[in-house]
Amino acid sequence: MTGTAGKTTEPWRVGVLFSRTGFMAVIEETQLRGTLLAIEEINAAGGVNGRELIPVLYDPASESAAFGLCAKRLMIEDGITTIFGCYTSSSRKAVLPVVERLNGLLWYPTLYEGFEFSPNIIYTGAAPNQNSLALCRYLMETYGRRFYFIGSDYVYPRESNRVMRELVRHAGGEVVGETYLSLRAKRRDFQPVMRDIRSQSPDMIFSTVVGDSTTYLYQSYLEAGFNPKTQPIASLTTTEAEIRAMGFDVGEGHITAAPYFECLAGESNSSFVSRYKKRYGQDEPTNMCVEAAYFQVHVFARTLERTNCMDTDALRPMILGSEFEAPQGRISINPHCGHTDLWPRIGRANSRGQFDIMWDSKAPVRADPYLIGYGRSTVFS
Numbered sequence: 001m002t003g004t005a006g007k008t009t010e011p012w013r014v015g016v017l018f019s020r021t022g023f024m025a026v027i028e029e030t031q032l033r034g035t036l037l038a039i040e041e042i043n044a045a046g047g048v049n050g051r052e053l054i055p056v057l058y059d060p061a062s063e064s065a066a067f068g069l070c071a072k073r074l075m076i077e078d079g080i081t082t083i084f085g086c087y088t089s090s091s092r093k094a095v096l097p098v099v100e101r102l103n104g105l106l107w108y109p110t111l112y113e114g115f116e117f118s119p120n121i122i123y124t125g126a127a128p129n130q131n132s133l134a135l136c137r138y139l140m141e142t143y144g145r146r147f148y149f150i151g152s153d154y155v156y157p158r159e160s161n162r163v164m165r166e167l168v169r170h171a172g173g174e175v176v177g178e179t180y181l182s183l184r185a186k187r188r189d190f191q192p193v194m195r196d197i198r199s200q201s202p203d204m205i206f207s208t209v210v211g212d213s214t215t216y217l218y219q220s221y222l223e224a225g226f227n228p229k230t231q232p233i234a235s236l237t238t239t240e241a242e243i244r245a246m247g248f249d250v251g252e253g254h255i256t257a258a259p260y261f262e263c264l265a266g267e268s269n270s271s272f273v274s275r276y277k278k279r280y281g282q283d284e285p286t287n288m289c290v291e292a293a294y295f296q297v298h299v300f301a302r303t304l305e306r307t308n309c310m311d312t313d314a315l316r317p318m319i320l321g322s323e324f325e326a327p328q329g330r331i332s333i334n335p336h337c338g339h340t341d342l343w344p345r346i347g348r349a350n351s352r353g354q355f356d357i358m359w360d361s362k363a364p365v366r367a368d369p370y371l372i373g374y375g376r377s378t379v380f381s
């Protein structure tokens with residue numbers, strides 16, 4: 001459509017791929033909400049250069065292969081170049097070859113295992129140097145040196161544990177057990193793991209369990225009589241959303257490392273939290289994945305304002321180096337690696353389903369997805 005001044009008023013169409021159904025829906029639904037909240041805010045302020053943003057949504061239903069197929073459909077049939085989406089690393093790895101082949105741009109708002117670079121992905125969640133490093137140090141200072149690893153069986157847990165094992169050993173700790181369960185694991189599948197934990201007697205559990213089985217892990221742990229005060233489960237993925245799903249009493253006392261928690265002080269976060277609750281309900285908590293899903297759309301819109309075109313080759317150089325006052329603090333898209341410089345923090349879940357901040361970085365930490373600076377890091381020295 002063309003306006004009177006010959007200026008197009010045609011909307012900008014963007015793809016959105018998060019699961020609303022299946023075993024990942026609890027967290028991915030919140031990422032969808034963060035994405036849509038940002039789009040609504042941008043449209044309420046007049047859109048981008050007077051043109052509305054229109055999300056084209058598909059539900060890949062927690063199936064990694066479906067993410068690849070939906071990405072193809074978005075790019076080939078719907079003619080879309082920019083996609084916001086993916087929680088699991090296996091879904092990202094299914095979308096990666098599609099955006100690379102068709103020169104699209106995936107905005108990925110989830111912490112992951114690092115050791116990846118694609119010119120067609122902008123990574124806005126934490127890399128291991130922004131969560132695992134600080135978590136390892138905190139756990140060893142607070143609880144002891146003997147770790148037990150439990151994870152869902154796919155790429156993120158296996159690779160994340162590989163990194164964590166290296167950090168633990170380097171700091172003089174020990175991994176006394178390592179177990180993987182299916183992403184579709186049920187509550188009964190955790191019983192043998194509880195027996196193994198009892199027999200190994202670690203000082204803490206490092207969990208890379210994701211999705212619905214997160215609830216089964218923490219419930220089984222409570223039922224087995226382990227005490228989080230002295231022997232917590234520590235995670236990079238258990239957010240306010242998973243704590244709400246499992247029950248506040250079940251999550252209390254356990255530890256999570258993340259750049260964002262709902263409880264953060266500051267005007268940027270309190271206004272974000274109140275807008276989120278107004279839109280989705282007073283009982284709906286924000287979390288690190290919502291926050292990244294939210295701020296990345298704003299970073300995109302500001303860039304689009306400058307390029308006035310959705311071509312990936314025009315957008316990417318303008319995205320790199322851009323900064324944004326996010327709810328977690330000022331973030332920037334690192335021009336060297338397309339990951340985001342973020343604020344590492346450690347939280348401990350309390351009886352209200354919120355996290356108390358146990359440690360926070362006094363400055364943003366540069367994304368180092370290949371851990372090149374490891375050994376010289378200020379976070380873990």
Ligand code: ACM
Nearest residue numbers: 088089111112156
């Ligand atoms: C993840 O799979 N990156 C949590």
